[in-house]
Amino acid sequence: MSPSIHTSCGHPNEVFTPPPLDRQLSVPQIFDWHYLHNPDHPVFVHAHRADAGQIPALNQITFKTVVPAAHCAGHLVAERCGFDLNNDCRTYGTVAMLAIADTITTFTTIVGMMRAGITVFPISPRFSPPVIAHLLAKNGVSHVLVSPEQHLQELAKEAIYEVVHYYPKCEPQIIAMLEYSDLYANSNYIALPIAPTNFAGFGFCESEVAFEQLPKRHWDLDGVAMIIHSSCSTSQYPKSIRWTHRIALQNTMAPLHSKESLCGQIIGCHGIELFHTLGLLFLLFSTTGGITLATFPPQSPAVLQTPEAVFEGYKATNPAYALANPRFIQEWANDDTKVNFLATMKGLIFGGKLLASAVGNRLSERVKLLPSYGSTEAGQISAFLSERTSGSDWEYFQINPSCSTYFEPLSDTLSRLYLLQTPSQALSCVNASIDGIPAYDTGDLLVPHPSRNGFWKVLGRASERIMLSTGEFVCVLQSFHSALVVLTEDQLGQNPRVSSVLLFGQARPRLGALVELKADFAFDPERDTDKLAEFMEYFWYFVAKINVQLPKIAHIHRELIIVAKPSKPFTYTQKNSPRRAAILAEYQSEIDGLYGSPVSDSLYALDTSSTSIPSIVTA
Numbered sequence: 001m002s003p004s005i006h007t008s009c010g011h012p013n014e015v016f017t018p019p020p021l022d023r024q025l026s027v028p029q030i031f032d033w034h035y036l037h038n039p040d041h042p043v044f045v046h047a048h049r050a051d052a053g054q055i056p057a058l059n060q061i062t063f064k065t066v067v068p069a070a071h072c073a074g075h076l077v078a079e080r081c082g083f084d085l086n087n088d089c090r091t092y093g094t095v096a097m098l099a100i101a102d103t104i105t106t107f108t109t110i111v112g113m114m115r116a117g118i119t120v121f122p123i124s125p126r127f128s129p130p131v132i133a134h135l136l137a138k139n140g141v142s143h144v145l146v147s148p149e150q151h152l153q154e155l156a157k158e159a160i161y162e163v164v165h166y167y168p169k170c171e172p173q174i175i176a177m178l179e180y181s182d183l184y185a186n187s188n189y190i191a192l193p194i195a196p197t198n199f200a201g202f203g204f205c206e207s208e209v210a211f212e213q214l215p216k217r218h219w220d221l222d223g224v225a226m227i228i229h230s231s232c233s234t235s236q237y238p239k240s241i242r243w244t245h246r247i248a249l250q251n252t253m254a255p256l257h258s259k260e261s262l263c264g265q266i267i268g269c270h271g272i273e274l275f276h277t278l279g280l281l282f283l284l285f286s287t288t289g290g291i292t293l294a295t296f297p298p299q300s301p302a303v304l305q306t307p308e309a310v311f312e313g314y315k316a317t318n319p320a321y322a323l324a325n326p327r328f329i330q331e332w333a334n335d336d337t338k339v340n341f342l343a344t345m346k347g348l349i350f351g352g353k354l355l356a357s358a359v360g361n362r363l364s365e366r367v368k369l370l371p372s373y374g375s376t377e378a379g380q381i382s383a384f385l386s387e388r389t390s391g392s393d394w395e396y397f398q399i400n401p402s403c404s405t406y407f408e409p410l411s412d413t414l415s416r417l418y419l420l421q422t423p424s425q426a427l428s429c430v431n432a433s434i435d436g437i438p439a440y441d442t443g444d445l446l447v448p449h450p451s452r453n454g455f456w457k458v459l460g461r462a463s464e465r466i467m468l469s470t471g472e473f474v475c476v477l478q479s480f481h482s483a484l485v486v487l488t489e490d491q492l493g494q495n496p497r498v499s500s501v502l503l504f505g506q507a508r509p510r511l512g513a514l515v516e517l518k519a520d521f522a523f524d525p526e527r528d529t530d531k532l533a534e535f536m537e538y539f540w541y542f543v544a545k546i547n548v549q550l551p552k553i554a555h556i557h558r559e560l561i562i563v564a565k566p567s568k569p570f571t572y573t574q575k576n577s578p579r580r581a582a583i584l585a586e587y588q589s590e591i592d593g594l595y596g597s598p599v600s601d602s603l604y605a606l607d608t609s610s611t612s613i614p615s616i617v618t619a
Contacts, residue, residue: 098159226280246426296309
């Protein structure tokens with residue numbers, strides 16, 4: 001075992017035996033392994049409802065309970081889909097999951113489907129019927145697990161209607177999503193003795209189990225374990241990424257490289273969503289590092305994940321660390337009581353999108369912020385819980401030691417990140433080659449820490465750059481003294497009346513900004529000209545202060561500011577980021593109207609698909 005890998009438990013009463021790290025067992029086999037070797041280690045902890053005046057107790061759900069429930073889930077899904085699990089060589093249809101069930105039930109169902117050899121495809125319930133239909137048809141989904149909530153049932157039916165209408169070769173069947181009571185109704189049984197050390201993980205001996213186990217399987221690590229979709233931020237439809245058992249396994253390793261032993265540590269996962277890559281990564285992390293996930297109590301319907309509910313979940317379970325959506329963090333940052341509690345934690349993990357610099361700078365004075373960086377295509381890229389020496393470093397992280405990387409220099413301080421395929425790092429997506437080595441171009445722009453070697457910060461996407469008609473590139477980035485870099489759009493979005501801002505100006509001589517207002521300040525710019533005039537005066541003062549810090553080529557011009565119409569609201573990805581391409585396309589006529597008719601000379605037809613950046617103006 002590598003000396004850099006931590007596996008011992010930090011709690012004196014916690015006994016956790018790490019699973020074999022030779023990459024021979026698949027993730028479902030590791031769960032089976034834990035049933036025999038770590039039966040009493042808690043996978044989940046949640047607050048138990050207490051009577052009025054009583055302090056809520058904590059319930060633990062251990063591997064000796066979770067693993068039988070997962071096997072039960074595999075049996076139930078197969079039964080409802082009509083799959084014959086006794087045929088080890090059979091390839092079953094892909095089963096999608098369109099659900100808002102509680103985390104424990106969803107987690108257990110996914111593990112059980114993987115253990116049964118059923119490819120699972122969790123889909124965001126926020127997607128529209130046409131998007132869901134596209135995902136179902138593209139991936140040949142045979143069945144869809146759907147929660148009982150009426151709006152989800154209607155969403156599924158609308159999506160399948162679209163599938164049948166536009167993709168006649170595919171007709172998925174709706175089946176009922178499993179509930180907690182289906183899986184954990186009979187969870188009281190005697191803990192089993194530790195199994196022999198030569199246990200191979202391909203099934204249990206009859207004398208070692210107290211539940212109906214799933215049949216033994218032949219595991220092909222290069223077989224598909226699950227399908228994950230992207231956030232639909234850069235295209236009309238989200239991408240479908242197939243994770244093999246090998247890729248799932250390599251993503252389990254990240255917690256083992258943490259500088260601090262995480263064994264026995266509780267991580268608040270009340271805001272986790274298991275149709276997100278970040279949520280699924282925490283499912284995988286639970287198999288190796290001995291961590292325990294704190295969640296809401298399992299119930300149907302599930303607790304709605306609001307900033308207030310998630311924070312109260314943290315208070316009830318008192319985790320050492322917590323995982324949070326940056327949007328939630330931004331709300332908590334305005335409440336001193338909440339900040340005081342967050343400051344008692346060892347760290348607040350955030351990911352999925354960037355945290356606003358102004359919020360992070362203020363919060364990091366008291367709260368230890370820990371960025372988690374990854375992607376659907378690549379999994380966990382940042383080190384799990386990177387070292388932190390000062391609050392001012394909160395945006396920077398180290399690279400996951402399991403990742404082989406290449407940084408393409410674009411300027412003295414700006415690089416584009418690639419991941420390289422190696423014997424220890426399989427890639428789910430290959431779209432580049434570096435010196436003959438298959439690679440994945442993340443499309444992300446990073447800058448190194450000015451003084452700490454090996455630490456990096458994400459600035460944004462390489463696609464988030466605008467080529468003006470002069471041929472000069474303007475990234476939606478701003479540079480101060482070559483070290484501190486923040487997003488210009490993010491700066492503009494910090495205005496208290498503003499929800500989101502998108503810059504535009506592709507193949508035009510000057511930059512403009514499309515502004516969506518918060519609901520409390522929204523108005524119709526076409527009908528209420530007085531409010532429009534007042535807002536433009538107010539907002540221009542704010543923009544002018546930002547312009548003085550920018551190169552002239554990157555100035556935002558007053559006459560090129562558009563206020564979004566209520567009839568054309570911004571649409572957002574599941575990461576709560578504006579869908580840039582779709583929104584700008586929706587407002588193309590308004591943008592053209594500000595500049596005049598679209599230019600028709602050769603400059604307008606310049607090729608912007610090149611991955612090289614001849615000159616970058618960091619604005």
